Amino acid sequence: SNLQGVLTIGASDESADTILPFLLNRVSSVYPKLALDVRVKRNAYMAEMLESQEVDLMVTTHRPSTFKALNLRTSPTHWYCAAEYVLQKGEPIPLVLLDDPSPFRDMVLATLNKADIPWRLAYVASTLPAVRAAVKAGLGVTARPVEMMSPDLRVLSGVDGLPPLP
Known part of the structure; x- marks a missing residue:
């Protein structure tokens, strides 16, 4: 794909060593010209970062009720x-x-x-x-x-x- 620019991803610390590496690999494979800016913080601050448009999307271990969400994975x-x-x-x-x-x-x-x-x-x-x-x-x-x-x-x-x- 020719998509260019910067995608800012907010990631909870829980997701940083679980689903995030897989997600980053997939995004960079599909969109090689897209620069990724990843900001890792605690779950509690993810919704605030998305609301203030500090990030374009968030990867978290808990579904926030105020945003449209896609479940990438369920872990026991x-x-x-x-x-x-x-x-x-x-x-x-x-x-x-x-x-x-x-x-x-x-x-x-x-x-x-x-x-x-x-x-x-x-x-x-x-x-x-x-x-x-x-x-x-x-x-x-x-x-x-x-x-x-x-x-x-x-x-x-x-x-x-x-x-x-x-």
Whole structure:
């Protein structure tokens, strides 16, 4: 295609290491003359960036209700902890979460509260890499899409006393 110019893409930090690489590859293959300007921020700021026309489109892990959206992919969400981490039975679940606003934080707290499972905030981060680092360091448990999985993490489930995630 001969389409030229700049396409400014807003990407949530969650999408930056999941769907974004595939999307960038496809766009640059189909439109090789198009320059791509990618701005990665937290999910909470994506709609604001689109509304202010700071970006032409956004790639996010949660569908904003005020915009027309196309679902590119659905990823299951799992509970994660460090590979060697031992969840203490009978103790509140130590959570590693992003600070507010965070759709994953809201989902985790709602899921645990609905199941009447006690929890405590063990670590609150302002970035996703900080959440990953804290979980890998064994500070607690988090819930993220399947793409977060790595050899130094393990998935927790009902046998560990955690409820299924939506």
